[in-house]
Amino acid sequence: MNNHANNSAFIFNEAIHAQSINELYGNDYVYVQEVFETVLNEYEMLTNNINSCYDSHNIPALKAAVHKIKPIFGFVGMIDMQQQCQQFENICQTTVSFDHLNNDFNLLKNNLVKSKLLIEEEKKKLELFNKQRA
Secondary structure, three states, X not given: OOOEOOOOOEOOOOOOXXXXXXXXXXXXXXXXXXXXXXXXXXXXXXXXXXXXXXXXXXXXXXXXXXXXXXXXXXXXXXXXXXHHHHHHHHHHHHOOOHHHHHHHHHHHHHHHHHHHHHXXXXXXXHHHHHHHHO
């Protein structure tokens, strides 16, 4: 994938809603890089909390932990992932048994891992892009 088509616009991975990024940050790609870095600094703690809540079978705490990570996906333009978090929260709200969460949780957990890798990749691309523009 090409990092950028020209020297003025960064091309994000298709999983990132570029319009959302542009609406939030304009063309300030240095700031966008900082946002991605900040998200990554918090990511492991947030996902560890989700996993701990799941392991303890505490559905209200699990719902709250997923709610807590959900906004960071908006900060990095990952609207689909943000929606998946909301859907999982809704499932937690209505589930009658912890066992009913297994499939949805495994899907969410896998997507959380993939999302972190994507955010890391995009941050690296932003770093290169910003160095080239400096």
